[in-house]
Amino acid sequence: MPFTVFLKPFLGLIAFIVYTLNKTMRIKSLLFTTVWLSALACTAGPNDVPLTEKDTEPIRVKAELVNDKLKNPWGMAFLPDGRILITEKEGRIVLLENGEIVNDNVAGGPSSVVRGQGGLLDIELHPNFENNRWVYFTYASNEGDGDGAMTALSRAQWNGSAFENHEVLYKGSPNTRASQHFGSRIAFDRDNHVYFSIGDRGNRDGNPQDITRDGGKIYRLNDDGSIPADNPFIGHKGAKEAIYSYGHRNPQGLAMHPETGAIWSHEHGPQGGDELNLIKKGANYGWPVITYGVNYGGSPITDETTRPGMEQPVTYWVPSIAPCGMAIVHQSNYEGWDGNIIVGSLKFNYLVRLVVEDDEVVAEEKIAKGIGRVRNVEMGNDGYLYVGVEGGGLYRLVAD
Template identity: 60%
Template sequence: MKKYLIYPYFFVVLLTQSCAQSTDNTIKKPVTDSFSEVLVADGIQNPWGMAFPSKNSILVTEKSGKLFLFTNGKKTEIKNTPQIYNRGQGGFLDIELHPNYEENGWIYFSYSSSDDKRDGGNTAIMRAQLKNKQLVNKEILYKGVPNTTKGQHWGSRLEFDDKGFLYFSIGDRGNRDVNPQDITRDGGKIYRIHDDGGIPKDNPFVNKKNTKKAIYSYGHRNPQGLVKNPFTGEIWNHEHGPRGGDEINIVKKGKNYGWPVITYGINYVGTKITDETSRPGMEQPLYQWTPSIAPSGMTFVNSDKYPDWKGNLLVGSLAFQYLERLELKDNKVIYREKLMDGLGRVRNVRQAPDGYIYVAVEGKGIYKLVSKDE
């Protein structure tokens, strides 16, 4: 069992137009606690999504296209999975259980799909049930169009709200100048559907001609974090910026989150994308990271297992290879801290029904955070 301390992460929070901006300046804060990282599922290269069908089991999607069930650490490969268009950042992506999974057995997946065509792929949403170590009753609920051979910005996370609506994200698919701001097109959006794929009658654009009726918000770049705030019921997301400008947002009905018209980031080569960081009618992020941490996966902590962390947000960093803890007050980030620093690219983090935090690390597997006093 490997031990680690929760190291203090120093920062200054600047407030600009209600947006907390990260910097490299420092404010010291004492170490809060110490935990052990326990490897509970290994032998998986890129664990993209996690779901917990029981206290002793974890379903894990492998980006390359496989689905594994770990039961008390024993790995079983699940058969009859979706056909994956494995290109670039795409692959077998997120997984989510229906809120009434114990009664109906529905499991939801997001993945890169060519739809049996040869002109590239786009993000698809499927539901299925698990029986005799294979998926059965597979139903495609949504498929982004058009297909493209570009390999970037598929999204894609899944989350249910308290009313049973399913939210999912599709990135801008590398077409930033068209997709995010156009509600007649897929890409750069967060969507809301019924659990069977139907379109809610109160979605914001259902009565507008030629629009994508499942769209709930738009102007996003590449959302790879989507979580329900257990204290308010709101859906929160985070998304990759370009070079700088990774964002945390609260997802609101019909709102425009600005990409690429407004952003705190710049092009990877150092040139400007826009001179604007705000514009009337476009939402400001709750928080933004500059430099980018490349966020992936996100969970709120409300478990008694971590009493000092209640109300905190945990976010994985791909770029800097750590788990970030963010303390919040009045929807502002007031403190950040590095956890699991240097262990590897953190692809996902979730609080499971057993109350523990599980962290998916590329090339390593799934870790559970356990107090050193247990």
């Protein structure tokens, strides 16, 4: 067992003492931050599992440029014919064929607005796409009540060159002029329910813990936009019945594990405390009541990292890596990687490969270091991982 595991309780005690003094004696927040983050940095995750490289020869991969003309590739969907649909945050849908842009503004998709972190966000094919041709989108929309925008989920049918029959399935409300935390990723489960995320929209005290309000939630709908009869908050007075889980900050990773069927998500923490979560029906993930992070600048949000009735993350990152995009490796060209979770880092310009056994993270490896600000990572239907990079375009990970 690593020495830091023995050291952790003592550092945690010191952090708590300093926190108490900070409230009563108003000592400088810098001292608090230093001790608090030092204590949390010694953690290997909620289960104290040391995150180290596996005792096997690691596969060496390199990032191969596919297209450098993309500006901010937020989402990508791989068509059965090998072409790729990519959302640009500014509001365009781009079609790639053999690495070349063949249409830089595909018609018929959603009308989004660019507001801070919001714009045209994720894109996902229906699991039965080859028969029904449905494609799903999340985006910032100014439709509905209030000034500003809020995250929406919609779908449209692909006709081979454009979209038809666009329809909005869910629109968060009310609109707000806040510029942050729109979410938003899309995933399907084995029963073709569609899941999507909306961040807390900068209102951490009002949205995440209140199931009568949108924001800070992961939602679950039938593929036609209707609400499943077994959703956890059906019949609760005033509840948004599309909610599946709550207490989230800003989830920008969402995927179904192809082997277990479980839904996984990751979300941005504040300063520290980014989380990887296994999403459970009706569960409360604690934000902002519990967190492993602090406010930007170092002041405390809470002195609680656990509370009964609130879920712990499977693992977390201190300092923050700013996670965005997530893929679960399957049917891949990477020997021994199937079942691993790949997470992008906006902050540190790399990918994190997480080895998962029995729903616990047992090892971590940084790959594709220096690739740039990772906005998205997806498994292609050719067995390779594709990475969207802000200002850098699209890359594919190949053997080095």
